Amino acid sequence: MFFTEAQFSARPDAGRMALAALNCHLQARGYLANDAKHLSGALCQQGFCLVPRAAFNRFLEKACGGPAALGSWRLADGGGQADRDPRPAAYSGAA
Structure with missing residues (x-):
């Protein structure tokens, strides 16, 4: 889980x-x-959506259950271009 300011x-x-x-x-x-x-x-135009609190709490437990990715991030070789589909992933509300 990442938190954007x-x-x-x-x-x-x-x-x-x-x-x-x-x-x-x-x-x-x-x-x-x-x-x-x-x-x-x-943000809605970019694919963000409102998630009910109970669903968000379940999702947060799942997302934060693994190890943290600490340290500096570096762009992959290839000029920093995205290598993944930028469309938002579907959110089912199930955790």
């Missing part, structure tokens, strides 16, 4: 591109979800 950028849509790249990076490393904490229209 607010993002700001000096260029239009740079934050959207950064978030898309981050989500591809997280998916490639086995993260189950990216929690944006505060849902907005812009």
